[in-house]
Amino acid sequence: xxxxxxxxxxxPLGSRLDERGVLELGGCDALELAREHGxxxxxxxxxxxxxxxxxxxxxxxARTPHAEVVFAAKAFPCTAVLRVFAEEGLGCxxxxxxxxxxxxxxxxxxxxxxxxxxxxxxxxxxxxxxxGIGHVVVDNVADVDKLERILGAGRTxxxxxxxxxxxxxxxxxxxxxxxxxxxxxVALDQAPALIARLRASxxxxxxxLHFHVGSQLLDVTPYLRAVEAxxxxxxxxxxNVGGGLGVTYTDERPPTVEEYVAAKVDAVERFxxxxxxxxxxxxxxxxANSTVTLYTVESVKRNVSTWVAVDGGxxxxxxxxxxxxxxxxxxxxxxxxxxxxxxxxxxxxxxxxVLARDVVLADPRPGDVLVTPATGAYxxxxxxxxxxxxxxxxxFVKDGSSRVVVRRETYEDLLARDV
Ligand code: LLP
Numbered sequence: 001x002x003x004x005x006x007x008x009x010x011x012p013l014g015s016r017l018d019e020r021g022v023l024e025l026g027g028c029d030a031l032e033l034a035r036e037h038g039x040x041x042x043x044x045x046x047x048x049x050x051x052x053x054x055x056x057x058x059x060x061x062a063r064t065p066h067a068e069v070v071f072a073a074k075a076f077p078c079t080a081v082l083r084v085f086a087e088e089g090l091g092c093x094x095x096x097x098x099x100x101x102x103x104x105x106x107x108x109x110x111x112x113x114x115x116x117x118x119x120x121x122x123x124x125x126x127x128x129x130x131x132g133i134g135h136v137v138v139d140n141v142a143d144v145d146k147l148e149r150i151l152g153a154g155r156t157x158x159x160x161x162x163x164x165x166x167x168x169x170x171x172x173x174x175x176x177x178x179x180x181x182x183x184x185x186v187a188l189d190q191a192p193a194l195i196a197r198l199r200a201s202x203x204x205x206x207x208x209l210h211f212h213v214g215s216q217l218l219d220v221t222p223y224l225r226a227v228e229a230x231x232x233x234x235x236x237x238x239x240n241v242g243g244g245l246g247v248t249y250t251d252e253r254p255p256t257v258e259e260y261v262a263a264k265v266d267a268v269e270r271f272x273x274x275x276x277x278x279x280x281x282x283x284x285x286x287x288a289n290s291t292v293t294l295y296t297v298e299s300v301k302r303n304v305s306t307w308v309a310v311d312g313g314x315x316x317x318x319x320x321x322x323x324x325x326x327x328x329x330x331x332x333x334x335x336x337x338x339x340x341x342x343x344x345x346x347x348x349x350x351x352x353x354v355l356a357r358d359v360v361l362a363d364p365r366p367g368d369v370l371v372t373p374a375t376g377a378y379x380x381x382x383x384x385x386x387x388x389x390x391x392x393x394x395x396f397v398k399d400g401s402s403r404v405v406v407r408r409e410t411y412e413d414l415l416a417r418d419v
Pocket of ligand 1: 095116
């Protein structure tokens with residue numbers, strides 16, 4: 001059989017097919033990884049994480065001395081991943097008390113943490129203030145009431161104000177956030193009143209504006225429109241332009257990091273003025289392509305279609321079901337060109353549990369190890385125990401060795417909260 005030697009762009013940097021045509025990740029044989037760690041498993045290339053963080057930081061450094069790259073922890077809320085980014089000098093944004101706890105446990109410097117949320121509890125805000133986090137991103141009036149209560153007289157907190165720029169980014173409706181009718185942020189016409197209140201506050205120091213247009217954006221135009229739309233709100237030292245850079249899952253062509261950074265920096269300089277600190281909040285772009293999921297085929301069935309059923313599914317990757325997201329699938333030791341058009345289904349008890357439709361595999365059979373690339377963003381983070389399935393481990397690979405950074409869940413874990 002002809003063996004493809006070129007790996008698709010969705011795979012982690014440094015992946016390759018070895019002389020036998022077997023996938024190698026971070027110098028580790030994918031079949032051996034599956035044997036050693038079991039499947040399903042998230043396999044993360046540590047070098048890929050670092051390379052993408054460095055590329056983004058370098059692109060900002062090349063254009064402005066005033067930029068902060070803050071990883072959106074929701075994309076891969078795992079202490080080992082957060083620790084890598086802390087080591088690379090990044091900050092992080094957290095969207096809950098739980099993500100804050102993970103960031104602190106990872107050794108993220110509190111001053112580099114930003115807290116988000118459209119429904120922050122008083123306990124979450126108190127934990128953030130007590131930890132000394134850099135910025136709270138105020139989303140609504142209730143945030144201000146709660147923060148002033150928590151801070152009382154004598155304590156202060158730096159805040160950004162999240163505004164809704166009334167910009168629609170071309171992406172799935174579930175991950176578009178900049179439109180006027182959004183649950184996030186303060187409407188442009190209501191922002192001036194809240195800005196005035198924050199400027200008059202003794203305990204809150206308003207340092208900047210925040211907006212986030214949406215996620216998996218494949219075009220830079222929405223950023224420009226959002227930056228422009230917010231410029232009239234006043235003069236702020238910090239302009240937080242959110243995240244959103246799209247990635248390649250199959251055949252998408254996202255902007256390059258340079259194009260993305262240039263668009264954001266140029267727009268801020270043009271509309272908000274020079275010398276601003278630009279905060280970028282990438283999630284997906286830093287982690288999606290660092291990771292693959294390994295599965296084992298449990299059964300192959302032929303009826304109207306060919307159904308290849310694996311040992312995971314919607315409990316480790318909800319994205320195809322929630323957003324119609326498309327993924328590549330390959331047999332790790334028989335990369336294409338395949339001959340069997342099939343649907344790769346999960347093991348869960350519903351028909352919607354299909355990871356990839358109409359993929360072409362090379363004669364898939366029970367026992368084969370399959371790989372789906374680009375599962376680092378929002379895979380581990382949205383995993384569940386549906387059908388009592390233990391969540392997969394997270395395994396780092398680098399220079400030919402692997403280490404488990406999050407172990408596989410056990411049946412004991414499933415019982416651990418029973419009282
Ligand atoms: N900043 C804010 C305020 C956000 O809400 C988000 C993502 C980000 C930054 C990071 O966006 P990114 O660079 O990753 O596009 N579960 C969905 C994605 C939800 C995104 C939520 N907010 C998915 O799997 O596609």
